[in-house]
Amino acid sequence: MMIGNETVYDAIIVGAGPAGLSAALELAKGKANVLVLDRKQEIGCPKRCAEGLSNRYFTIMKIKPKKEWAVQEIKGAVLYGPNGKQVKMKQKNVMGYVLERKMFEKDLAIESVKKGAKILLKHQVVAAVRENGIVKLDVEVNNQIKQFKAKIILACDGIDSLVARMMGLNTKNNLNDTDSGYQYEMTGISGYDENCLHLFFGTEVAPRGYTWIFPKRDGTANVGIGIGAYVSAQTKLTAKDYLDRWIETQPGLKDGSIIEVNAGGIPVGGFLEKMTADNLLVAGDAGHMVDPIHGGGIGIAMEGGRLSGTFALKAIKSNKFTDDSISGYTKEWFNIRGNLLKKRLKSRHLLEQLTDDDFNYLAESITMDEALNIGNGTLSKTQMAILFTKKLIKRPGLVKIMMKYLSE
Amino acid sequence: MAVKNNANKCMYCGACVGVCPVSAIVLKDTRIVIDEKKCISCGACVKICPVGAMNL
Numbered sequence: 515m516m517i518g519n520e521t522v523y524d525a526i527i528v529g530a531g532p533a534g535l536s537a538a539l540e541l542a543k544g545k546a547n548v549l550v551l552d553r554k555q556e557i558g559c560p561k562r563c564a565e566g567l568s569n570r571y572f573t574i575m576k577i578k579p580k581k582e583w584a585v586q587e588i589k590g591a592v593l594y595g596p597n598g599k600q601v602k603m604k605q606k607n608v609m610g611y612v613l614e615r616k617m618f619e620k621d622l623a624i625e626s627v628k629k630g631a632k633i634l635l636k637h638q639v640v641a642a643v644r645e646n647g648i649v650k651l652d653v654e655v656n657n658q659i660k661q662f663k664a665k666i667i668l669a670c671d672g673i674d675s676l677v678a679r680m681m682g683l684n685t686k687n688n689l690n691d692t693d694s695g696y697q698y699e700m701t702g703i704s705g706y707d708e709n710c711l712h713l714f715f716g717t718e719v720a721p722r723g724y725t726w727i728f729p730k731r732d733g734t735a736n737v738g739i740g741i742g743a744y745v746s747a748q749t750k751l752t753a754k755d756y757l758d759r760w761i762e763t764q765p766g767l768k769d770g771s772i773i774e775v776n777a778g779g780i781p782v783g784g785f786l787e788k789m790t791a792d793n794l795l796v797a798g799d800a801g802h803m804v805d806p807i808h809g810g811g812i813g814i815a816m817e818g819g820r821l822s823g824t825f826a827l828k829a830i831k832s833n834k835f836t837d838d839s840i841s842g843y844t845k846e847w848f849n850i851r852g853n854l855l856k857k858r859l860k861s862r863h864l865l866e867q868l869t870d871d872d873f874n875y876l877a878e879s880i881t882m883d884e885a886l887n888i889g890n891g892t893l894s895k896t897q898m899a900i901l902f903t904k905k906l907i908k909r910p911g912l913v914k915i916m917m918k919y920l921s922e
Numbered sequence: 923m924a925v926k927n928n929a930n931k932c933m934y935c936g937a938c939v940g941v942c943p944v945s946a947i948v949l950k951d952t953r954i955v956i957d958e959k960k961c962i963s964c965g966a967c968v969k970i971c972p973v974g975a976m977n978l
Contacts, residue, residue, distance in 0.1 A: 553951055562935055638950060654950075674936025674949045687940045689966050694937065696972040743941070743970040753972035777972040779937025 522648055523549045524830045526664035528639055528677045530557050532812050533798025533819030534670030535622040536575070540823025542629035546830050549662065550623075550631060551653060553638040553671075558619030562672075562778030563812065564697065564728045564736045566711060568610035571813030575820070583617035586731045589709040596716030596870035599878065604710060612711075612728045612736070613812070642667065642680040647835065649681070649793045666826050666835050668795050670819055673779045675800030683791040685800055689743045691784030693723055693809055696753035697738030698761075699774035704733060705766030714760070716870050721745045723809075725760050727767075737767060740780055740809050742866075753777075780809045783859045785852060789844045793835045797822040803851075806859035814851060821847055923978065924961035925968065927954040931975035938967035938976055 525541050527534045530552035541548040566588065572579060588611060590604030623633055640659070641652035651662045669678040669685070673692075678685045706712055712727040719725055722742030729735045739757040746752050751759075754777075761767045781802040789796045797803060798815035805814060825843040829835050848856075868876070924946075927938075936949040946960035947967060954975075967976045 553949070555951065560933075560935075636951065672936060672940075674939035676939065676945060676948065679945055686943060686945075689941050689969060692937070692941055692970055694970050694972045743966075746971075746974075747965075747969045752974040754974070775933065777933035777935040777937070779935065779940045779970050779972075781940065 521547075521663065523547050523662070523664040525549075525666050525668060525826050526551060526649075526651060526662060527668040527670055528552075528651075529669070529671035529675075529798065529800065530554075530619070530623060530633055530635070531670060531672060531798060531815065532619065532622065533800070533803070533815035533822070534668065535619060535626055536816040536819035537668050537670060537797060537823035537826070538626040538631040538633075539622065539629060540820045541827055541830075542626050542631040544823075544827040544830075545630070546827060548631045549664070550626070550633040551637040551639060551651075551662070552633070552635050555636050556616075557623050557633075557635070558616040561615045561774075561776055562695070563615060563776070564726055564738055564810070565613045565615050565730070565812075566610060566728050566810060567613055567812050569608065570610075571816060572610075574813070575816050579611050580621065583614045583621060584611040585614050586612040586729050587709060588612060588711055588729075591711045591713060592707065594712065594714040595874050596718070597874045599874065602707075602710070604707075612730050614730070615812075639671075639677050639680070642677060644681070644793055647793075664793075665833075666793050666795065666829055666840075668797060668819075668822050668826055669800050670796075670798045670815075670822070672799045673781055675796070678791075678794060678796045678800060681791055681794045683788065683794060683796060685786060685796060685802070687779065687781050687802070688784045691782060691802075692743045693740040693780040693782050694743050694746065694753040695738060695740045695776075695778045695780050695809070696757050697736055697776040698757070698772045699730070699734065699776070700737050700767065700770040701732070701734040701773050703727075703735060703737070703767050703770040706735070708735075715873055718870075719760055720756060721749070722866055725757065733770075734773070736776075737761065737770075738776070740782075743779070780804060780811075782806045782809050783862065785856060785859070787844070788841075789847060790837055790841045792837045795822040795826055795840060795843055801847075803847075803855075806855060806862045807865070814855070817851060818847060821850070923963060924956060924958035925963060925965075926977050927956060928975045928977060929953065931973050933973055933975070935972065937970045937972065941966040941970045 524546040638654045708729040714725045723740040725739045797818040803818040804811035
């Protein structure tokens with residue numbers, strides 16, 4: 515049974531995550547008539563995420579941490595090399611927080627509704643067609659198909675995004691640029707500085723990736739892993755297998771209790787060169803807006819979501835929804851964030867070529883500042899060359915990898 | 923043969939949907955639905971699945 519609905523929304527956002535809700539807030543603030551649809555039954559849940567958010571994004575998004583959801587202050591990180599060597603970088607100031615996303619995203623939802631947005635859950639978009647300049651969405655709800663209409667669609671529907679694909683924009687993820695992620699929220703764990711994020715590297719631990727402990731106060735933490743998607747095919751071990759195996763080796767973890775299980779794919783590269791089509795903008799995981807090195811995406815999704823909201827608003831005000839008139843969104847995204855992420859993708863490709871011995875050597879010879887600069891892609895090629903010549907002269911293998919990286 | 927989803931293992935995270943080159947997989951709230959006619963048995967979803975819930 516098809517139920518019609520004569521309202522034509524200015525914008526329909528598909529996906530009530532950090533990207534979609536940030537877009538909704540921006541559109542609602544601009545007085546647009548905006549509807550948010552989500553297939554799930556609860557906002558912020560199940561999380562597919564380690565819940566870390568750095569201060570940078572609190573500033574960029576102009577939000578203040580609330581004690582209800584900014585549950586753990588983070589002042590630094592501890593990196594663990596394959597041989598167990600630790601590099602700790604901790605400062606006096608708070609660098610960011612580990613969130614309770616369930617609460618955080620509900621807060622974002624409440625804010626956007628206060629400004630005038632409307633949200634509907636358990637609404638799954640099953641088809642999208644353009645007709646006379648507007649988009650008609652068929653939405654499955656309660657075993658019925660309801661039709662919704664809008665001038666523009668914002669696809670913020672995560673890694674499993676199909677809405678953009680329905681509208682002719684290819685958002686598929688290449689297997690080589692996708693990580694397989696698995697995580698437990700554990701409690702009753704001990705022995706880890708709760709003010710630091712803990713990252714563990716090594717091919718035994720997590721091939722092309724790392725395992726993490728993101729503390730959430732009171733002996734509770736997100737304990738997870740991200741590995742290259744191709745790894746399982748080679749080793750016959752899934753992300754879950756790797757994580758379970760590793761937890762057994764950690765005295766502070768193995769006796770803890772699991773209070774939540776999470777899984778997810780992480781788009782860690784392969785940026786979308788095109789994030790618009792007629793009547794369509796894409797943001798968040800659906801638009802591959804994730805840091806290629808650490809796989810974090812909450813802040814990036816919020817920044818991208820807000821930007822997509824800005825461009826949707828412009829389109830609504832000028833009543834122009836063609837790809838040509840909204841394609842400035844892709845360009846602007848690469849200006850403010852995408853190009854930086856691309857540089858970091860290059861750094862990741864470099865890191866992927868390092869062996870465990872290389873990692874151990876680097877952990878012992880490179881300072882934290884130097885490592886940060888390399889990771890952020892802030893050094894020029896000459897600076898990189900000088901740094902690496904100085905550090906790596908004793909390891910010809912590393913020099914070879916470096917030369918290849920610099921000549922690309 | 924199309925890929926099969928093991929609902930007992932599945933975490934309905936949607937990673938398989940994201941890497942399916944032919945859009946044969948849909949995540950519907952808490953279950954994975956596979957269009958057997960579209961599936962080309964390429965195994966991308968088997969490789970990405972964090973818990974080994976996809977089988978060819």
